[in-house]
Amino acid sequence: MATITFSNVTKTYGQNHVVDNLDLDLPDGSMTVLVGPSGCGKSTSLRMLAGLEAVSSGDIFIGERNVTHVDTRDRDIAMVFQNYALYPHLDVLDNVAFPLRAKKMKKADAHRRATEVAQSVGLGELLKRRPKDLSGGQQQRVAIARAIVREPAIFLFDEPLSNLDAKLRIETRTELLRIQRRLGITSFYVTHDQEEAMTLSDRMVVTRNGGVAQTGTPNEVYSRPVDTFVATFVGSPKMNLIAGSYSESLLHTEIGIDFAVDPPRRGDLLLGVRPDDLLLSPDPASHAVVSLVELLGPRAIVTVTAGATELTAVAEVSRLGGIESGAPVALRVRPRSAHYFDRESGNRIE
Structure with a gap:
């Protein structure tokens, strides 16, 4: 587990500041949710933390280590994507075990560990199925199990529930929160859905125009919005x-x-x-x-x-x-x- 720090982080494309002097601290073991309208820089912030986007200026720290220019594979992170990114030719067991096999772990040991993790997220009876034979919620749990099996310092979630229908989204959200609380791994979650942000987060970060509009617990942000943007963005129906x-x-x-x-x-x-x-x-x-x-x-x-x-x-x-x-x-x-x-x-x- 580790803290995460963004220090004056900026991302520009030409003259366009997508992320502008972002200062943000994520406590060890927290579930921090970055929420805001489309185009406010939240996914770009996550991708910079993951090492998938270069930082234009500023620094990113995981723990006390400056990872601004460290390769993605060396940052000790696991990422769950919106589109699941499962291998269609592998069954559930091999999809979950894939990160361990990539690290040259023996197949028997990798399968043993993958089976334990898959069972912990309710996939025990689906280990031999291929992704095409799973529902959307089951596929998302495979992606989560594959992230857990690595035992990373950081979990990154990029709108992981947006492809699910309303009922499945609520069920998977509850399961995801239960898993994160049990493991206590520092998590950085990006969404445009303010209801999802309020339900999942210990710390909620509302973003606007590449910067932070307000940070606080969901109750603080809802009860004491700092301005009319936050007031009308957080809460449904809006204020x-x-x-x-x-x-x-x-x-x-x-x-x-x-x-x-x-x-x-x-x-x-x-x-x-x-x-x-x-x-x-x-x-x-x-x-x-x-x-x-x-x-x-x-x-x-x-x-x-x-x-x-x-x-x-x-x-x-x-x-x-x-x-x-x-x-x-x-x-x-x-x-x-x-x-x-x-x-x-x-x-x-x-």
Whole structure:
């Protein structure tokens, strides 16, 4: 096991800074998830750590060792890819054992160790099958087992679950987290799925334009987003942002609705409200109207239109009485749940 450090790491293609002065520390044994929109440099950061991309400037350390210019094979890492990268002509046992055989381990010893690891991830009865005879989730577990069998210092995961359907993705995510917790190997995981990032990580790194927007535990990032980018990127449905001006104990908003909130400063600001914290009640006098109700089992996503602005609320279906498409509704914010941001910079107001 080892720590990972990015020190002022930059990657450029011509004049384009894909990764820009990245400073990041991954503690020993942690599961750090890098999450952000497409094109923000997260996969490039992982590939530089793996040695698959050259660093334009800066340094990368694994433990106390500077690996910036070290070959991939000498970095003591194992990588799990989005496309599994299994050998189609080998069965499960030989796919898992392949890294050991590549190191000239005797076949019997390699198969013994591969069998132990395969059984630990639920592949014990599939050892003689070829990849084409496996489901997507089973193929991904073979790829994970092949990474584990090497006993590396670092695990790297490049969007490994994105090819799976929703049910398999949740099941494999749970299994992956269980394996990482059991082995305690420092892991660096890249995804564009913020729900996946929140579920898997001990440390969550939200990236934007090649740099770090915010780092923290999933709860810290969700509960105290540093700016409107993080606020609207993390959380599903995304946070509502409402422009307004505070005076006389009310926030007078541009959608024509006043909110009884208590921001830390007076004047112009943005009010941020998570959909779970936007409370609805029928009100024939309100100009805010329900435009859509999406039922999701015991909960519903309710879209409300106020003028040209759309807001999203999440409510329990059992409490939707009178809240239906076309119905006027009053809006209020759950006490002590509001977030406030500067209107110009978008930064959080403490």
